[in-house]
Amino acid sequence: MNLPICRTVTDLRATVSQWHAAGEKVAVVPTMGALHEGHLSLVRAARGRATRVIVTLFVNPRQFNNADDLAKYPRDEEADRAKLASENVDLLFAPGVEEMYPEGFSTTVSVAGLSEGLCGAHRPGHFDGVATVVTKLLLQTQVDVALFGEKDYQQLSVIRRLVRDLDIPVEVVGVPTVREADGLALSSRNVRLSAEGRRKAPALAEALATAGMAIERGEDADAAIARAKAAIKRAGYSEVEYLELRDAETLEPVSRAKRPARLLVAAWLDSVRLIDNLPVLPPSHG
Ligand code: PAF
Numbered sequence: 497m498n499l500p501i502c503r504t505v506t507d508l509r510a511t512v513s514q515w516h517a518a519g520e521k522v523a524v525v526p527t528m529g530a531l532h533e534g535h536l537s538l539v540r541a542a543r544g545r546a547t548r549v550i551v552t553l554f555v556n557p558r559q560f561n562n563a564d565d566l567a568k569y570p571r572d573e574e575a576d577r578a579k580l581a582s583e584n585v586d587l588l589f590a591p592g593v594e595e596m597y598p599e600g601f602s603t604t605v606s607v608a609g610l611s612e613g614l615c616g617a618h619r620p621g622h623f624d625g626v627a628t629v630v631t632k633l634l635l636q637t638q639v640d641v642a643l644f645g646e647k648d649y650q651q652l653s654v655i656r657r658l659v660r661d662l663d664i665p666v667e668v669v670g671v672p673t674v675r676e677a678d679g680l681a682l683s684s685r686n687v688r689l690s691a692e693g694r695r696k697a698p699a700l701a702e703a704l705a706t707a708g709m710a711i712e713r714g715e716d717a718d719a720a721i722a723r724a725k726a727a728i729k730r731a732g733y734s735e736v737e738y739l740e741l742r743d744a745e746t747l748e749p750v751s752r753a754k755r756p757a758r759l760l761v762a763a764w765l766d767s768v769r770l771i772d773n774l775p776v777l778p779p780s781h782g
């Protein structure tokens with residue numbers, strides 16, 4: 497398999513500086529492995545924007561607020577490597593925990609505001625863990641472009657802000673969510689659904705789409721959201737953690753889509769927490 501791996505920041509930087517010295521443009525796709533088509537779409541988008549593509553694979557313990565979730569996170573480096581090799585990725589950076597968080601590591605990157613509410617309210621410390629590891633990965637790789645999925649929309653917003661606030665010289669690109677034919681957003685967690693759960697799962701995306709269309713037609717957002725929550729519960733989800741309309745850029749709560757907005761949802765099915773989101777445009781006045 498022709499996909500070089502490096503495990504240390506020193507080796508990684510040596511390769512990237514050679515590429516930069518040769519005038520190449522370098523992109524990174526940060527991942528935690530368990531790669532699916534959604535990740536591969538990020539890799540393909542990276543290929544369209546750079547001459548060299550690095551994928552990072554690191555299951556970041558600091559972003560799991562639940563030890564069980566971390567223990568259950570699927571890990572299969574060989575399978576991931578094979579997928580990346582067939583996409584002609586140039587380098588896999590797969591550091592160990594010691595390399596990322598050596599003894600005495602004591603810095604946290606925390607993005608106020610955007611990390612609070614939505615997933616942040618239900619997963620304490622999660623976005624501090626994400627912000628810290630992504631800051632490290634961007635500084636370690638020193639790439640020109642970094643790509644992240646819109647599926648994790650709040651995460652993408654947090655990353656855009658930290659890059660801006662900390663003057664990290666990288667272009668952040670958000671890539672649209674890849675969906676199954678029935679609308680379910682691709683996620684590493686989908687494999688944990690039972691056959692019955694998998695059948696019910698698309699109700700989440702359906703409810704978002706219906707609510708989004710209603711809000712875009714100018715209907716009352718609160719009523720559309722209440723109907724969407726009821727539809728998700730009726731479909732068999734045990735709990736809707738949140739379903740909210742937020743400003744697409746600031747993630748401030750909004751009651752109408754006066755500017756581009758986003759509907760964001762997290763809900764539980766089969767003891768699996770699924771998230772999704774959808775752009776909502778202001779109602780047309782035509
Ligand atoms: O989206 C993910 O897979 C992770 O949160 C990320 C961005 C790789 C950081 O660990």
